[in-house]
Amino acid sequence: MPPTNKMMSRPTRLYKQIAVLSGFLAALFLGPPQADAVILINELLANPGGFDANSDGSADNVDDEFVELANLDSAAATLEGWSLSDAITTRHIFGSGDVISGFGFVSVFGLNASSGSLGLNNSADTLTLWDADGAAVDIFAYGSSQAGISWSRDPDGVGSFAAHPGANLPRYSPGMTVDGMEQLPHQQDPQPAPGQPGAPV
Numbered sequence: 001m002p003p004t005n006k007m008m009s010r011p012t013r014l015y016k017q018i019a020v021l022s023g024f025l026a027a028l029f030l031g032p033p034q035a036d037a038v039i040l041i042n043e044l045l046a047n048p049g050g051f052d053a054n055s056d057g058s059a060d061n062v063d064d065e066f067v068e069l070a071n072l073d074s075a076a077a078t079l080e081g082w083s084l085s086d087a088i089t090t091r092h093i094f095g096s097g098d099v100i101s102g103f104g105f106v107s108v109f110g111l112n113a114s115s116g117s118l119g120l121n122n123s124a125d126t127l128t129l130w131d132a133d134g135a136a137v138d139i140f141a142y143g144s145s146q147a148g149i150s151w152s153r154d155p156d157g158v159g160s161f162a163a164h165p166g167a168n169l170p171r172y173s174p175g176m177t178v179d180g181m182e183q184l185p186h187q188q189d190p191q192p193a194p195g196q197p198g199a200p201v
Helices: 013-030
Strands: 039-045 066-071 083-085 090-093 105-109 125-130 136-142 151-153 161-163
Touching: 039 125, 039 136
Parallel strands: none
Antiparallel strands: 039 066, 039 151, 066 105, 083 090, 083 125, 125 136, 151 161
16 A cells, blocks of 8 residues: 555655655556455346347357446456355456456456356355455345346445346346446445345455
C-alpha cells in the first residue's frame, strides 16, 4: 500500500514526493489496488433455457451459463488467483490480467470457464467465490432455476438473491445491473445485511 500521511511523522515535501513515487511504482508493478474492495457474486444463470446469453450467435445450455461478480468499491481490483467453485469442484480460476473495475462487473460464461464449463445444476447447487488466498468470500446456495431466468441481487450488489425481475423471457443482465446500467450506483452499503442469502462469509 502506498504510504499515507498517517504513516509518516512530520511529513515533508521530500517524503510526499517519495510517497507519490512509491504509489506509482506499486501501480506499475503490482497492478490495480484491491485493498478494501468488496467483490461479491451478483448474478448467476444456471439454466439458459435455450437462450443465447453470451450473444455469440449460438444458444448452448453449457456455454451460456454465467456468473457475474460485482465490485462495491470505487477502486479497481485484480482478480488473479480468485476462483469459482460449485458443490463438486473448482470451475474457474481467474488469470493474470483479470481485473474488475470500480463499481463494475465481470461475467464468466461457461464457454470461457478455465475448467471448460461452470457446471451449474439446474435443480440446485452451491456457488462459492474464493479469493487469491483461498478464503471463501461469498457463497450462494440456490434451488430449482427457471429456464432463461437468472438469480440476481436486487438491488444489485447489496440485495438478496431472487429471480431476475422482468415480464418477458429471457431475464438476465450479464455485465449490467438489473436496470441495464453498466456500473453499480455509487452509494453502496459496504456489504449485504447479515443473514441474507449470498452474504459474505
